[in-house]
Amino acid sequence: MEMFEFKKIMFCTDFSPASRLVFSCALTLTQDSRNAELVIFHVIPEPDAEFWKTYIYEVDDVDQKARSDIDDKLHEAYLKHIPAGVKYSVKVNIGEVDVQILEFARENDVDCIVMGRQGRSSFRTILFGNITEKITRKALCPVLVIPATYGKENLRYQ
Numbered sequence: 001m002e003m004f005e006f007k008k009i010m011f012c013t014d015f016s017p018a019s020r021l022v023f024s025c026a027l028t029l030t031q032d033s034r035n036a037e038l039v040i041f042h043v044i045p046e047p048d049a050e051f052w053k054t055y056i057y058e059v060d061d062v063d064q065k066a067r068s069d070i071d072d073k074l075h076e077a078y079l080k081h082i083p084a085g086v087k088y089s090v091k092v093n094i095g096e097v098d099v100q101i102l103e104f105a106r107e108n109d110v111d112c113i114v115m116g117r118q119g120r121s122s123f124r125t126i127l128f129g130n131i132t133e134k135i136t137r138k139a140l141c142p143v144l145v146i147p148a149t150y151g152k153e154n155l156r157y158q
Contacts, residue, residue: 006033008108012041012101012115012135015073018148019116023078025146026114030086037087039110040078042070043100044092067092098134106140114144 011026013019023040030038070092082088093100105113117132136143 006030006036006111008037008039008110008112009033010039010041010101010105010108010110010113011078012043012113013078014116015042015077016116016148018146020077021148021150022114022116022146023081025144027082027086029112029114029144030088031083035087036111037089038082039104039108040074040088040090041101041104042074042092043097044070044094045097046095098131098138101131101135102138110141112142112144113139114146117145117147 006029009026009030011023013023026038030036074090074092079088079090091104093104101113101115104110113135115132115135132145136145
């Protein structure tokens with residue numbers, strides 16, 4: 001019997017507390033797949049991005065400051081937990097979350113999308129739940145959905 005191996009695994013994050021568990025699952029899947037690459041993917045929703053640009057437009061280099069803050073967050077939450085030898089990349093896009101995830105997955109030959117079922121707040125929970133549903137219906141690759149209730153005891157890193 002021929003075995004399927006993932007080559008590119010896309011971890012979608014909204015930086016919610018539940019994202020740590022989803023990251024742990026994506027990292028484990030990447031490590032268990034020979035020569036796989038983990039893509040850490042974050043989307044800044046377009047309305048949020050435009051609001052902040054107009055709200056603090058007088059600040060110099062607002063885009064660079066925002067990118068620096070996201071880079072710091074990515075490092076603290078995920079990158080520092082990736083063991084040596086694991087291939088990874090980071091991508092941050094701006095736009096409609098579901099559209100950006102699906103387009104990136106299609107254009108970059110993603111073999112598996114790993115995402116959570118619950119977002120950052122009650123509003124985001126509804127939003128992210130809808131996004132998760134859209135991704136699972138429209139993705140051309142497998143989608144692994146991790147429920148937020150799965151539990152901290154399943155985390156590989158603390």
